[in-house]
Amino acid sequence: MIELKNIEKTYRRGVENVRALRGVNLTIDAGELMAIVGPSGAGKTTLLHILGCLDQPTNGDVVFDGVNTASMPESQLVKIRREKIGFVFQQFYLIPGLSVFDNIALPLLFSKKPAQRKKIEQLAEMVGLEHRLNHAPAQLSGGEMQRTAIARGLVNDPAILLADEPTGNLDTENSEKIFAILRRLSDEGLTTIMITHNPELAARAERTVKIRDGLICP
């Protein structure tokens, strides 16, 4: 489904060039639940952003369903993000002024699709928030916020869900709930890639990829 070929990423930080990725080769199959682990600064998030067409590699190819996105213009990358990718972040990034319903529906605004109430309700039910649809994010617990973010990531029916430390701000109980949702999504055929610092969760993924110093460890 996704093939990364010799991905390198260098970016500028102050006066130095940082080589975040130094030649990553990785193949991800459809429906896979993959955990990416590694120390801070290893290049995990950079890799996730490249997978999600949010960033582009300095060198190498990103083949997404047979199409190389590595040198695509931003206008086409936006389209891929809208149609094929769902993002979940450690900080949730819910919009405080919008209800849970509107936060879940937000990506539909950008993909110019109508917000079908039934679909939003199904997603909310799937993440256990059907009773919270009219609540503001400030009225939710951290776990509920992250579940709202997962529902938002799924609203465009993506082919792949990318989660950057989705349990990083949550306690064990809520982490378990989030992982259970990701597991279920994967079982239903959604490709799910999760960065985590939690070794227990990583061990329960179908595959764990370790990154250190911009390279995948064997």
Added chain:
Amino acid sequence: MTSYVKLAAKNILRHRTRSLLTMLGIAASVGVLFAVLSFNKGFTEGLAVELERTGLHFMIVPSGCAHEVAALVLHGAVIPKFLDTGVMEHVEQTAGIDLATPILVAQLPDQQRGKIDLIYGIEMNVLEAIKPGWEITGTIPRHEHEVLLGYEVAQHDNLKPGDHFSSPAEGVDLVVSGIVGYSGSQDDAFVYLPIQSAQNLLGYPQSATAIGVKVDDPTRIGAITESLTSSVPGIQIVTMGEVMNSVSNLAAAARALSLAIVLIAILISAVGVMNSILMAVFERTQEIGMMRAVGASRWDIFRIILSETTILALVGGVVGIVLSTLGARLIETFVRSVMPFVPSGDLIRFEPIVALGSVAFIFVIGLCAGIYPAVKASKINPVEAIKG
């Protein structure tokens, strides 16, 4: 259902105090813009009505300044020059004159009553002819010591026909013969006397401040005034159109200055909007990064931010116009207290076209003020934004 406008409105509401203050800045400047534009329209229309109510086509006055005549016609100014009423002979002999009347207008201070009477001396039969619309309680003065009171004068002194009118001139006993019904114009402020009584009371026999003339055919005013000017020396003829221009020009100069100040105020409030939205953009960098990640294009972000500025501008504009309309009487009271002449009637009227024009103007200003923050927001790098 989320839309760009709803999203923008919700974002504005996240910082209520800041948004309210920014919006109030716009409301104040648009309110003043609307008031100035409406005032100009009300002023010009009020002036035209006022001049039409004089019932005259032009005034013959001693050579001098046209602004003096305007002041005379509109609020009974004291002009320290008089025409000899002998000029009347020449005027009456001129072809095309329907009626001509000497007018003696003067201010007469009365310290006992603590006010100044505006004396308007005119032939009473002429007064009847040029003011056919007046509703008079009582009669027009038929005798030398009778006066006709304008509505406001009668109200102020609580007088009715038959009452004695306290005269500032010693030994002169004046009786109220009638009271003019409310006209809402300058007419309400005068004390009308037969011309001879006025001349005697004021101590200017055979004198007139002006000779008011009504012609048979208004289209021939030009030819008649030319003929009079060439045949009678030492006079100046000022048509009501010229009076209107004269006063309008003075008002236009004041308006131009006011508009310049208003435009500066609008510019300042636009910078306020820009600053407010720019702060909001910086505060929401991560959120904008998230939106880019979940599918928002640069154009989407641009539209959201631009919607925020235009909503602020539009709401501020509408609030400003509503406040300006509600506060119109207060503004008018202030204007009347500082301007030497202001026509009667409503000066600030709600004119849909002026209101729409003001809102459209602030909408465009809002768009312009929003462009920089919107461009700035659309250029936020999502990767860096999400990293924080």
